[in-house]
Amino acid sequence: MTEKTHKAGFVNIIGKPNVGKSTLMNALVGERLSIISSKAQTTRHRILGLMNDENYQIVFSDTPGMLKPKYELHKSMMSFVNLSLEDADVIVFVTDLFETEDEIQEVIEKMNASGVPILLVINKIDLSKDNKLEETTHYWTERIKADTVIPISATENFNIERILQEILDRLPVHPPYYDKEELTDRPERFFASEIIREKIFTNYKKEIPYSTEVAIDQFIEEDKIIRIRALIFVERSSQKGIIIGEKGKALKKVGTEAREALETFFNKKVFLETHVKVEDDWRKNKNKLRKFGYDQ
Numbered sequence: 001m002t003e004k005t006h007k008a009g010f011v012n013i014i015g016k017p018n019v020g021k022s023t024l025m026n027a028l029v030g031e032r033l034s035i036i037s038s039k040a041q042t043t044r045h046r047i048l049g050l051m052n053d054e055n056y057q058i059v060f061s062d063t064p065g066m067l068k069p070k071y072e073l074h075k076s077m078m079s080f081v082n083l084s085l086e087d088a089d090v091i092v093f094v095t096d097l098f099e100t101e102d103e104i105q106e107v108i109e110k111m112n113a114s115g116v117p118i119l120l121v122i123n124k125i126d127l128s129k130d131n132k133l134e135e136t137t138h139y140w141t142e143r144i145k146a147d148t149v150i151p152i153s154a155t156e157n158f159n160i161e162r163i164l165q166e167i168l169d170r171l172p173v174h175p176p177y178y179d180k181e182e183l184t185d186r187p188e189r190f191f192a193s194e195i196i197r198e199k200i201f202t203n204y205k206k207e208i209p210y211s212t213e214v215a216i217d218q219f220i221e222e223d224k225i226i227r228i229r230a231l232i233f234v235e236r237s238s239q240k241g242i243i244i245g246e247k248g249k250a251l252k253k254v255g256t257e258a259r260e261a262l263e264t265f266f267n268k269k270v271f272l273e274t275h276v277k278v279e280d281d282w283r284k285n286k287n288k289l290r291k292f293g294y295d296q
């Protein structure tokens with residue numbers, strides 16, 4: 001491979017909440033880098049996943065779902081989305097069979113005007129009945145200036161190779177942006193906090209997952225074990241009781257599930273300690289958000 005033919009670029013995965021963007025990124029890079037849940041607004045940051053080959057490097061970005069901001073937190077989430085419209089070499093716009101353009105017309109306009117090639121990916125076709133796929137394709141091709149349409153099932157790994165091929169066809173000739181050994185730009189602590197957050201999303205209902213943030217207070221890697229101390233922040237003291245649960249049962253379950261997932265991710269034994277703290281209205285407070293790593 002000569003420098004003259006090596007390809008590299010930023011491929012940004014965007015779309016509404018819950019359409020399967022994180023599931024798709026994980027399927028593409030072959031690692032569980034992004035957390036997934038059946039609830040909308042699971043992803044809160046822009047997360048890079050690298051796909052390295054001798055001849056190319058694709059820098060995927062998973063992003064938070066596009067939405068109309070209600071909290072300061074949402075503004076920060078949407079700024080990650082807007083940024084990923086600006087620096088993309090290829091945009092992968094993901095939708096499923098059920099979403100509409102409600103609330104995101106403005107971002108769609110911006111995306112159509114960007115001049116960046118757009119791959120329109122229709123996910124969850126494993127759930128398609130009758131002519132639903134045809135209808136969905138018609139609906140979105142009228143609204144998005146797509147180069148091509150790719151129906152997929154991210155959970156069943158269907159047509160993922162086709163996305164890769166369409167990306168490679170559009171990737172510019174460029175030297176790699178990151179070390180070819182790297183998988184992501186995020187430190188291990190970030191993934192530890194995300195894995196715990198995922199278990200909170202899957203274990204609690206209603207407002208609790210949205211009111212929760214996780215910070216890693218201590219991350220010590222020893223020879224045979226990683227010792228992690230995590231702080232779970234909620235917005236009100238009544239929520240602290242819900243997180244902990246009767247006789248501590250709920251938190252214990254989250255702790256066990258998180259530890260198992262952490263051990264799989266880091267491929268090492270993990271000792272996990274969790275503490276629940278109240279940080280009043282952190283979602284509305286810019287300074288508190290900055291402390292939690294929402295810099296935009």
Ligand SMILES: Nc1nc2c(ncn2[C@@H]2O[C@H](COP(=O)(O)OP(=O)(O)OP(=O)(O)O)[C@@H](O)[C@H]2O)c(=O)[nH]1
Pocket residue numbers: 016017018019020021022023024035036037038039040041042043044063064065066123124125126127152153154155156
């Ligand atoms: N049936 C089916 N479900 C899917 C597919 N892809 C993803 N899902 C499910 O859809 C839900 C949302 O998936 P995510 O990957 O978290 O969606 P997201 O777009 O990243 O969501 P946000 O981070 O909230 O914006 C999860 O329950 C997934 O298991 C698919 O191809 N078929």
Ligand SMILES: [Mg+2]
Pocket residue numbers: 021022023034035036042043062063064065
């Ligand atoms: Mg996501």
